[in-house]
Amino acid sequence: MTAANFFVKPGYQARTEPAYYADIHDDGTIWQPDVYPLAAVLAYQYECRYIIDIGCGRGRKLVALHPEFEIVGLDFGSNFEYCRDHYPFGHWFEVDLENGGGVDIPPEILRQAVVINSDVIEHLVNPTGLMQLISSYLVHAKVALISTPERDLERGYQDMGPPANPTHIREWNLAELIALLSNAGLRPAYAGLTLNNDRDRMYKTSLAVIPGQSLTPSEARDLGVFCEQWLGASPEQREAAHPRHLSGLTHGDAAAAPAASxxxxxxxxxxxxxxxxxxxxxxxxxxxxxxxxxxxxxxxxxxxxxxxxxxxxxxxxxxxxxxxxxxxxxxxxxxxxxxxxxxxxxxxx
Known part of the structure; x- marks a missing residue:
């Protein structure tokens, strides 16, 4: 498990050719149902106005956060065109992450932003450019959320690739993902499992929450504690913890939001x-x-x-x-x- 193979286990066979993921399948299932709500909660906590979604697909989950937040989506091809044509209230940028694409976002916006990168990294032959882009945003942005399928839980410990999903290049288990991100300077304040979708409701998706450079070590620790408590809380407990009173979950009221089992x-x-x-x-x-x-x-x-x-x-x-x-x-x-x-x-x- 080294940087040369992006910290995936030795012997694993990755795909060599990317297949474009057109986000056109919608059977009503919500994938990663906790990632975007958690991003919104953190945006409230840090008094952010913007949600930036790197690899937003057709933007269904992102646009649900408008008008509470200004939304910024990065993608390319038919996904980008769909967002641009259907959601004129959003800010859309065409970016090919596979070929090192990116967009310069002004620091004054990033300082008021939470970044999402939800189930994107597994689609890239070389995710280095993506991680560099996230790192550059975190110079000013408060926090970034990165999710991807947990290979061992989705496919079994014996899986040696290529992934069953033809648009996936490679998949990581949680430990490998932590090693990959940490090597890129994206050390998580929180790393664990989250729900894969709202139909199966199985903890088979890895989630890493990365603190921005503006957060102190103490604030980064509080971020990790809060994320674990929020993800372990029931819907009723989350509802009771109104965004304007989120500090209670990490200071003196931890019992209101129990940790995972x-x-x-x-x-x-x-x-x-x-x-x-x-x-x-x-x-x-x-x-x-x-x-x-x-x-x-x-x-x-x-x-x-x-x-x-x-x-x-x-x-x-x-x-x-x-x-x-x-x-x-x-x-x-x-x-x-x-x-x-x-x-x-x-x-x-």
Whole structure:
């Protein structure tokens, strides 16, 4: 996993030719349903007037934020033409991200802006130019949100590419995405999972929230805490936390917006290599188990944790206990070991 292959696991086969993504399919499903609402909430929090969407497609989710915010969309081809022709109230720029395109946005606008890059990076043969563009905006912009499918959760641990979606060049798991962004100077204040769509409602999309350079280290930490709490909150709790009172979620009222479940939180810690934290969260969940505790899934994650720590006997026993309780986990266990063997053969642990 190196910068040369954009931090995707060794042996992974990426596509070499990009296919244009025409954002014309609309069956009513909302993809990444939390990304744009979170961007709006952060824009309120930082008193921003503008939402800038890099790779906006046909702009359905972006235009829903108007007129509360001035909207700026970047795309090219038929997507750009559609936005320009149908939404005259927006600011639209034709930008070919694959070929290093960009647009200079005045600092006075960026200082009042939140940037979105939602499920775009996986479409690019070389995402370097995109990351440089986001980095240049964050010199002044308050925050950027970057999402992309989580490969291991969408395709399985054994997936070695190319992606099933013909318009995708490559896909990352969460740990690889964090490494890619951090190497480009885009170190996330928050990195975790979010809903893939409002139909399946499965946590199979990676989301990274990057603080702008104007934020202090303390403010960046508060940003990360707030994002985790907001994403873990129920719709009712989000509604109660009116944008004008968002500070209550990170200062003195954290209980109003609970964090993710122990299973989700433990899994995130494992994916980030935070093994001590993962062990504490997952074993704590078992100690306080109720009838609703997903014991097989927790045992599976503890098995992953043991395997990563090279406690092979413990891993086998935990995987066995998980499979006994839920036979459907057998496939996940097999996929996990296939991925581990692949990594070992390529010299990666």
């Amino acid at each position: 122990p299973l989700e939180l433990g899994t995130r810690h494992i994916d980030k290599g935070e093994y001590d934290e993962a062990f504490q969260v997952l074993t704590g969940a078992l100690e306080k188990k109720t009838a609703a505790t997903p014991i097989p899934a927790i045992l599976f994650q503890l098995g992953r944790l043991a395997a990563f720590r090279q406690l092979d006997g413990d891993a086998r026993e935990l995987f066995y206990q998980a499979a006994v309780r839920d036979v459907e986990l057998t496939k996940d266990i097999v996929d996990f070991y296939i991925d581990q063997v692949t990594r070992a053969r390529s010299g990666q642990r």
